[in-house]
Amino acid sequence: MAKSEKSKSKLPPYVNSSAKIHPSNDPETDPNSYSLEKFRLYETRQRFYLVGSDRNKKLFRVLKIDRSEPSDLNISEDPVVYSPLEIKNLLQRIAEGNRATGGLNFVVKAYGIAGCIKFLESYYLILVTKRRQIGFICGHAVYGIDESQLITIPHVSVQTDVAHSKAELRYKKLLSSVDLTKDFFFSYTYPIMQSLQKNVTSMGEDGMPYDNMFVWNAYLSRAIRSRCGNTIWTIALVHGNFKQIRLSIFGRDFSVSLVSRRSRHFAGTRYVLDRASLSMCTAQLHLQVSCFTTK
16 A cells, blocks of 8 residues: 555544545454444343444444443454445344344444443443434534433343342432433534644544543543444533524625533633633634635
């Protein structure tokens, strides 16, 4: 492979959105060069199978989650990149192999993993099951959450009384009180947690920067990211507000985007804004407006 071609494949996802389309006949494609946006969760008695695909459903990956342990999280990523026909055959083989214990059953359709969490015993998977598009930044779609679902990972046959205790149910209720449908947004291909200036200068970075202070679910998604060694299964949620409107001035149409982000380290309201910070915010707003200007 020529040097220029090799360097091109290493471009981060927010540089060239066409890199998201992965040829199904190339199993050695770097997982940082594409994103998974559509998921289907299947279950057997022993495992969950999360099947992820790109936007056009041309490539498929499989994440296996063990259900035989009541309090441990065992996740493994299938290294194979499947074509549509290959993933169909794989699911048929899994169903046949588990026919004696109930077969393979479809659970839910999803659009990404927000994370996983454990209270007293069982691990739970937090899935985004409905999304809505709320805008674009430099050609990259930005989404909000319409619905999420909490999935218990261990099979009911291996759970103990702790999994159904009052304390466990109380913790689950507290987690359910966090409304992900309000004031959360994300993008599969653009690091919305960073400023436009940072994204322009970060030309050599791969994947989403989850160590950023504005990624709300950095801790919740850490276990999955560390086991898989990539960020294609999880979505980086930002808590704040995203507003985009289109304006027309003197016959020219352009978009104005206002992005506010709340730090996961300092979640309180900030009342004091010094002159230097105000100048930086103004400069960033000017850069974003000029970026979205169209003819």
